[in-house]
Amino acid sequence: MDVQSVVSTTRHVPNALKIAIDERDGGTCKVRGCDHSLGLERHHTQLFAEHHLTTYEILGDLCDEHHDLVTYRGYEIIDHGDSTWGLRPPRGHTNAA
Numbered sequence: 001m002d003v004q005s006v007v008s009t010t011r012h013v014p015n016a017l018k019i020a021i022d023e024r025d026g027g028t029c030k031v032r033g034c035d036h037s038l039g040l041e042r043h044h045t046q047l048f049a050e051h052h053l054t055t056y057e058i059l060g061d062l063c064d065e066h067h068d069l070v071t072y073r074g075y076e077i078i079d080h081g082d083s084t085w086g087l088r089p090p091r092g093h094t095n096a097a
Contacts, residue, residue, distance in 0.1 A: 008054040013042055021059055024083065029063035032084040036063035043067055045077050060085065 006016050013021075021042065029036045040061040044054070060077075062070065066087060069075040074090030 006056065009052050011044075011048055011054060013054055013059065017054070017056055017059065018042075020056055021061060024056075025061045028061070029066055030060040030083070030085045031062065031066045032080060032086055034063055034066060036065070039064040041067045043070060043077075045079070 006014055006020075008014055008017075027037050027040075028034065029040065040063060042059050043062045045058045045060065046053075048054070066075075069087055070077060076088040076090075078086040078088050080086060
């Protein structure tokens with residue numbers, strides 16, 4: 001099965017995607033330099049409310065801390081193109097993540 005063809009129109013992550021994402025992300029947070037492996041949350045890189053899709057390409061694992069920064073504190077995900085992410089702080093914020 002090609003996991004890139006597995007698509008859900010709900011927030012639910014099908015088992016095939018869970019396995020593929022765990023394999024791709026190595027069981028750790030995708031933020032470069034973060035090696036946290038406990039409490040990971042799958043995160044949509046595009047707002048689910050805008051496209052209503054759950055796919056391999058737009059999901060990644062974030063640790064609790066990084067997930068909170070993105071979800072609640074306005075940080076943006078930057079895809080480094082090497083399977084790692086960075087975080088951009090909100091405008092006017094002085095400390096980088």
